[in-house]
Amino acid sequence: MNMTYKDFDRYLKDYPNKEGFFGPYGGQYLPDELVPAFKEIDDAYETICHSAKFINELRRIRKEFQGRPTPVYHCERLSNYLGKCQIYLKREDLNHTGAHKLNHCMGEGLLAKYMGKKKLIAETGAGQHGVALATAAAYFGLECDIYMGEVDIAKQAPNVTRMKLLGARVIPVSKGLKTLKEAVDAAFEAYLNEYKDAIYCIGSAVGPHPFPKMVRDFQSIVGIEAREQFLEMTGNLPDAIAACVGGGSNAIGLFVPFLGDPVDIYGVEPLGKGAKLGDNAASMTFGKPGILHGFQSYLLQDEDGNPAPVYSVASGLDYPSVGPEHAFLHDVGRINYVSVSDDEAMDAFYKLCRLEGIIPAVESSHALAYAIRYAKEHETGSILVNLSGRGDKDMDFVVEKFGLGNDDGILKEESAKEFVADKYGLGDSFKEI
Numbered sequence: 001m002n003m004t005y006k007d008f009d010r011y012l013k014d015y016p017n018k019e020g021f022f023g024p025y026g027g028q029y030l031p032d033e034l035v036p037a038f039k040e041i042d043d044a045y046e047t048i049c050h051s052a053k054f055i056n057e058l059r060r061i062r063k064e065f066q067g068r069p070t071p072v073y074h075c076e077r078l079s080n081y082l083g084k085c086q087i088y089l090k091r092e093d094l095n096h097t098g099a100h101k102l103n104h105c106m107g108e109g110l111l112a113k114y115m116g117k118k119k120l121i122a123e124t125g126a127g128q129h130g131v132a133l134a135t136a137a138a139y140f141g142l143e144c145d146i147y148m149g150e151v152d153i154a155k156q157a158p159n160v161t162r163m164k165l166l167g168a169r170v171i172p173v174s175k176g177l178k179t180l181k182e183a184v185d186a187a188f189e190a191y192l193n194e195y196k197d198a199i200y201c202i203g204s205a206v207g208p209h210p211f212p213k214m215v216r217d218f219q220s221i222v223g224i225e226a227r228e229q230f231l232e233m234t235g236n237l238p239d240a241i242a243a244c245v246g247g248g249s250n251a252i253g254l255f256v257p258f259l260g261d262p263v264d265i266y267g268v269e270p271l272g273k274g275a276k277l278g279d280n281a282a283s284m285t286f287g288k289p290g291i292l293h294g295f296q297s298y299l300l301q302d303e304d305g306n307p308a309p310v311y312s313v314a315s316g317l318d319y320p321s322v323g324p325e326h327a328f329l330h331d332v333g334r335i336n337y338v339s340v341s342d343d344e345a346m347d348a349f350y351k352l353c354r355l356e357g358i359i360p361a362v363e364s365s366h367a368l369a370y371a372i373r374y375a376k377e378h379e380t381g382s383i384l385v386n387l388s389g390r391g392d393k394d395m396d397f398v399v400e401k402f403g404l405g406n407d408d409g410i411l412k413e414e415s416a417k418e419f420v421a422d423k424y425g426l427g428d429s430f431k432e433i
């Protein structure tokens, strides 16, 4: 089945179906003991997502606590430097806590409150999800247990401190490789014992139903705002939109409100060091269907069908699977999945710092790198990128590994002067530039 933008009128009503399937992907592959717990979440969400009280409360939180709407920004210097195609950013880096993750964490926290739960449980890898969830827990006055591999705890000290300052308990996991996968197992186990009083909060548009749907719904605010803002700024829709894909939450949030529009959509996967198994985390590009963490999707697998080791310079992107809705939209041909290497992403990182005064997250730099490629290949037009987060968390690592960057080829003062004069004329105040 192939779907064009004209086939998306009823999409949100039909996908996922009641069992949480997007075509063959998604579903709920759970140990029997956890089935009632997930059913409780599903029932609660289906009731609450239509409640005016819930929706209004979430609106108020977004506006007053998170600082939404985040702006859409036109990158004039970057666009001008590359050619004629115009690059725009949806500034999720300006969302409270510095990334898009808070959009679904606040939704999950509000759901927990409506369900009468006392505690939020989750795992975290690099710590970004843990910090966002700890923030939501503090806001709602809920307890928060974050499971984290011992190796990650040692690597991500600032995020561990943030979570603790926000009142969360960070529980070290010492099994296996002591990283994300073991942390997921530990969080599931804890949830099994505590689900009467606690709710499990997933960190992306992945996991057993209803999480991929719920996280998509909570993140859709990104695309809804961006679509309206872009129309208001330019009078048109963008020709293309792009977002990086780890588990796929920031991407699906931007994409869904544009599915019914004549807009080209690009999901950008991390190609890491290259195509070899273990050198990347491009699940859609190199994976095949399989089940991990309770849902069916594209999965990077070794010869025995086990989840393969993954790598990306961006720790938020190194997940061996991908949200089931992405797998579906890939197969029906509505979204293009492309990949960007570490090097290309880092080049984009430095360009945005130097040309626009914005330090992006290394994850988001992947989406930006694709926009730069697109701008070089297109004579005209526009591309809107989801800048999913800010790069403060990455600065030390980037500078240690790649240095401070240089200005090779970047528009410097002389040409900047010409650009300004060209565009605005030499007004009095510009003569002294």
Ligand SMILES: *Cc1c(COP(=O)(O)O)cnc(C)c1O
Residues within 6 Å of the ligand: 099, 100, 101, 128, 203, 204, 205, 244, 245, 246, 247, 248, 249, 250, 251, 316, 317, 361, 363, 364, 388, 389, 390
């Ligand atoms: C976690 C993270 C991502 C990846 O997660 P998705 O669910 O794929 O969006 C991307 N960007 C930033 C800044 C992140 O923190």
